[in-house]
Amino acid sequence: MTAMDRQHRIIVVGGGAGGLELVTRLGDRLGKRSRAKVILVDRNPTHFWKPLLHEVAAGSMDANTHQLEYAAQARWHHFEFQHGALTAVDRLRKCITVAGCFDDEGQELQPVRELEYDTLVLSIGCVTHFFGVPGAEQHSLALDTVEQAEKFRRRLISTCVRAQSGRGRTGAHGRSRVDIAIVGAGATGVELAAELRNTAHVLNAYGIHKLDPRQDIHIHVIEAGPRILPALSERISHKAHKLLSNLHVNVLTSERVTTVSPSEILTASGKRIEVDLTVWAAGITAPAVVRNFGLPVNRAGQVIVGPTLQVEGDSSIFALGDCASYTCVERQTVVPPRAQAAHQQATFLFTALNARLKGRAPPAFRYKDRGSLVSLGDFSAVGSLKGGLVGGSMFIEGLLARLMYTSLYRMHVMTLHGLRRMALDTAAHWLRSRTSPRIKLH
Template structure:
């Protein structure tokens, strides 16, 4: 299909490495390559993203609950590019021409729907696709129209506004007799779902202490988690799941396990068993898929959830010049084993490995194979608890942890990402600024 484009890209005199997607993996890769290849002018490093700012995706549940101000944690890509010797191109990839080594960027629109940047093309010598993932509703009737998909800062903020508005309504006017509590139903019992449930409970308790005397968290709000698996956090050890479920039940979160959602309407959630949950807000946090346009894009091999199938070197199976990392890549772990799980730690490890590989390639050396190291998982339940398991080099076997140590390790995950992107000194300054803001600002975002 012929595409009308405005080619803003000049053919460089040096090789051009284009990274599409500024998430945990893509941004860290751009920073590493910028320092090693961009600074010395050995290669031109270009990062492409549809948003001008970066926010670490595991924090979205905190943005939704209002316990973190996304504007305070976002980083500007243009500023990061200037500091780390790469270039940033604002745009959303929507096509690929492997024969000419070009990718297509859709027009960028402003807040009023007016064209800000025209459709354009971008040439590459090496292409890395790191587009992350989006929510997979599995074709459930009404899900797309009636659920908030918690997969972007904008949607997390929209959920927060709906929650605050409902709390204000409860403050202004008590529910009529028999009306019942306002219900937030979370579909998906993975880390995002359970962390959101705990943060929501904490948020509403704090809200009631800010003068909303007519709003009572226990009386006015009900939080429900629905999951098709037999237990929450089914991909993690059962001991972690049991500890999380016990903590959630202690704060009156209702759990429906082994229940498949078949329809979501404006009135609520219907399950295959016939159970119906009347709901004011429904959040879909069950399952992921790569962006739909990646499905067999220009003949590349993809799987059933649109992930690009890659070799151990992280190259796509049908084009050695195209790599993929993070949630949008189906990376093998070995014969008979599932692909590398879509976790932030996997994206970080892949970015680190691929940076070394591409630098080696410039010296005529072979690419390195990726070997995933599972260091375990941590699940934060707000101020109530943090639980998880440590694996790999961090522990002998699988070790269950909870409490203060687990909280500190969960906090350190974000700091580790900040160090990878910003360096130790900037992260140290940012941490002090966060500490000061916690003292002078409200504990939750109130608008």
């Protein structure tokens, strides 16, 4: 078939928050009407909203009930799903290479494939950056995927059980103790620390361990900068620090980790922190494969894009979300790697790609900071709202902040399924929570 005979092919690589929202809307508008062939490529078969991974790690959310099958979403919204990891981009031939897929026994399910594109959108997110710290990658866990979060949850329960049976470490007065270190005090680190304190109490209530949830289970948050939540305002940082202290979380600032081993962490100031479990949440970088595509990237490996989110030097390739680096012209600031940025970019690209198919030049993307919210589990939430009815910036905390934080995920679900299904989904999860343990125990 010649280019004039077939449909315009739009390939979106990465089914994260922004990528899945984009293909869903494109499928409903273009795929349903056969105006374009919309294809989603992802290395995983299911979607999970990444900002909630800390709740999976702490056991307060069952990932199985919140995951979405890409194949089902594709069927409902008129796009095609290709399972496999992106391994190469041939810009001259305008095609990508997708790796083969294998089952749990190593049997090949799908072979290596080449897919042609007319428009390519990269939305492959970022992964944890270990900054070359000795032992960090080998002896700590990241929270990039559901599998990693589940692995940490299982290790947490096992560590508590061993400590209860006297097979773990002992502290003062010969009491068994568990030490959990979280390296990095961004939103993920702070939210995980609060959730873990709640988990310690719930595991004790269910009899999984008889340790004192505050005195025997120690949670350490280690931040290289002078304050926690460095990307947010000082007021939010100060309030969150105070709330963590009230939860008996040991917050260490201006402490740069130099070595990680299975049983301890060393810092540049000479501190030695004994640990049973370590979570690394200190930074992000684009997947290493991105550097092999011949695209312009920054120091973190993120693809550099212009005002239309098109890759510099190639108008047929766009990038959005955490894997993209865009500097706002008006403010000369880089759009932060947040879910709200991915959502805004997906909304923008839906309009831009529709214009592109009609032969019109895409408009310029403008990021609007709507504020930031940080959840401290059942204990509290803190953050700020910007723009809209607020006008400037308004600090919020407590129940209102908690409700606003929860609504962010519900808005994502509504974008994928519509208002009616979002309401039904919310009701179903509420009913399930009435008959399930507060913490996933298996």
